[in-house]
Amino acid sequence: MNNILQRLLIVIAAGLIMSSCHKIEVTPNSLYTEDVFPKTDAEFQSVLGTIYTSLRGHYSLAYWFAQELSSDEAILPVYGGNWFDGQGYIQLHRHDWNKDHGWITTVWNDANSIAGLCNQTMYIFKNAPEGESKNTAIAELKTLRAYAYWELLDMFGNVPLDTIYPSPGVQAKATRAEVYNFVVSELQTALPFLKTTTGSTTYGKVTAWMANALLAKIYLNAEVYAGTAKYNECIAACDAIISSGNFAVEPRVSYLSQFYPTNGPAFKEFIFAIPYDPSTDNGYLYHARYDLNRNLGIKYRYSGSTPGSYSFSQIILNQTTGNGLINARPSGPRATLSSFYNSYFRNDAGDIRKDQWLVGNQFWSDGSPMMVRTTKKGYDQFYTGADGGDAYTYQLYIDSVIRARQTLVSIDLGNDEIAWNMGIRNIKFLPDVNSSSRNQSNDAPIFRYSDILLMKAEAILRGGAATSGHTPLSLVNMVRSNRTTSTPWTSVTLDDLYAERAREFTWECWRRNDMIRFGKYENAYGFKSNADTYRRIFPIPTQAMNTNPKLVQNPGY
Structure with missing residues (x-):
């Protein structure tokens, strides 16, 4: 790394320390000089790597546990006291977690830290030389911040919107609808400046296609998040990806291979994936271990x-x-x-x-x-x-x-x-035979093309206007024809689609989101009988409440 980037990362680290200590009276302007600012695309991307690394460490552990163990898809029992861990995993299964739950606290901290790091980096970039590289980098930062706030609105509902650096101080919670509107607006603002190229040069990075995939997911859940259906908007975001011609459903023979340790940009189904490498020291994929x-x-x-x-x-x-x-x-x-x-x-x-x-x-x-x-x-x-x-x-x-x-x-x-x-x-994320540790090199997809097709099918089934000659049945069969040798379906209902999503996205952190949208989250399954509807969102962690006296606990907790 050149001296410019080394000094810039030191500045970011200093900002993180000041932010964590809430010393909002410190003005960091004097730390920056013109020779510190990145100028080329490569320099901007090197600085952004810190945020991508934070996302990698977050996604496969705390986020996975919160999303999957609270659904009917996965369970982590106790074995003679082993893995009891304060009942953290079992509480997620039984839906009796509380505001001191460890993994829920970690998810909250992770997502807020990613958003905060985006704020700080945008502040540093504001005086960088104008140009396409700067515009793209800031658009990436806005999209990554929008992703972090999408996680927060999805899991916690009403959350503070802290988008200013240096921070003016702790913020009160915004309504879930306000956070939803902010995320949508940020993505729409960023889209014109994001790269549209695919392949190895943008693999694992934010692109216009990733932003559209996130928009489609948000619009599909808009009735949950903001009380208003946005199915036509979901379809439009899906169509932007479909019409690009950049992606395809992996054929049956390579469906499982796209999750193996040898996966990567060669697979046409990945829209946005988190790359993992067992040789790195921050952020591991531990699936084989568990x-x-x-x-x-x-x-x-x-x-x-x-x-x-x-x-x-x-x-x-x-x-x-x-x-x-x-x-x-x-x-x-x-x-x-x-x-x-x-x-x-x-x-x-x-x-x-x-x-x-x-x-x-x-x-x-x-x-x-x-x-x-x-x-x-x-x-x-x-x-x-x-x-x-x-x-x-x-x-x-x-x-x-x-x-x-x-x-x-x-x-x-x-x-x-x-x-x-x-x-x-x-064993979807097959163990990595070339790793001598428990860490794996399987990249984890967040958005896949099959999800785009199934989201569009669902949006039409729920009342959106069909486009491009697609029907819910034709879209679902586009996926199924590449997954099974069974005869194509001749009809499809929302329940059929719910089941197809279970088959397609197992272990990919979408089950909780799907169960809530389809009204299945309160169902009894396994050892879980709790039907509290307020558990569709998690509690604000005690740690956060103690830090920010303006926060109000979510109902029921």
């Missing part, structure tokens, strides 16, 4: 696991040494509910999306059964026979049904082989 059954490390080469020179038929799992065997075990606490899997995946053998799930007897790649060695007591902690310490070998079986065998309140399954083998596992 999703793989603990006995599957060797098969999927988790964290450098290897069967050594064994043939698969000779491997007995739970051994950690011998003939080059390395058995790194993932944590494996995360699963899906059998009701979710059975509702959306069980009955269509020709749907490639079914292959993202692991359930039932497990086999090596050559068809040999995966055998696990333990003791009778190790297999079943409640075994009472005198021979509990005797060796016991069984074929690995992933049970679709999750049962609380210790305490129902904490959904504690126990701490034995039976417990750890409960719950269907997801």
Whole structure:
């Protein structure tokens, strides 16, 4: 990095420190001189990298837990006290979280920090030389800030709009409709200046297509956010992307590949994705750590696991040494509910999306059964026979049904082989065989072209005007024809579309958003029976309330 950028990043860091301490009386103008400002596109982009890095660290952890574990799509139980973590994961599943919930607090802090960093960077850029590079950089910043505020309005409803740097002080909450209008306005203002090129040069960066995708998502949810339907506006934003010709639905043969560690700009379906790299020190994709059954490390080469020179038929799992065997075990606490899997995946053998799930007897790649060695007591902690310490070998079986065998309140399954083998596992984001750590290089898509087609179909079904000869049925079949060998649908309802979105976007952080829009969020599922409607938005964290006395807690909390 050249000296100009080094000094500029030091200035940004200084601004972050001052902002976090609320020393609003400090005026940072004297820190800046003309030789600090970026001038070229590359220099602007280098500075913006700090914000993209913040988004990467946020998306795959706190944001994922808040969006997915509060839905019917994912659950993270307790295993003999392991992963209890103050009931944080279980509270999300049961819908009984409170204002001190750790992950909810982290999501709030993350999104506000991204917005704040955008404010500070725009302040620094204001005196940079005028030109296309500056206009594009500021448009990117406005879009990234709009994205952060979209997360906040989606998850927390009424939130403070803090868009000035240096900050004039803590702000009162704006209404959800006001935040919605701000986000829409920011995106519309930014769009003319955003890049329209696709491919490796803009991969993982804000473009006009990303801004239109975010607009489409916001318009589709406008009735939830602001009380007024905006389905025609959603369709127009979708059409801007469709008519560009820059994107396509991945064919059936490469649907799963687009989520693998080798994914990237070559896949035509990605509109905006977060790139991950296991060699970086900030922001990891940990899916294999959470999703793989603990006995599957060797098969999927988790964290450098290897069967050594064994043939698969000779491997007995739970051994950690011998003939080059390395058995790194993932944590494996995360699963899906059998009701979710059975509702959306069980009955269509020709749907490639079914292959993202692991359930039932497990086999090596050559068809040999995966055998696990333990003791009778190790297999079943409640075994009472005198021979509990005797060796016991069984074929690995992933049970679709999750049962609380210790305490129902904490959904504690126990701490034995039976417990750890409960719950269907997801390998959509396939483990990275080239990573020697738990970090993966799978890029995570936020917006995909299939979502654009399904959003347009939904908007028409909900009353929007059809365009370009598209119908909800034709749009849905554009996606399904690339996913399943089953015959095309001949009709489609909103419930059909809801189910199709479940199949298409599993593990991609859209389920909570979909459940609320379709009126399903209060349904009973798994161990959850709470039907409180106020939980469609999360509470303002206690930490934020203590910092900002102008905040008012969301209803119900």
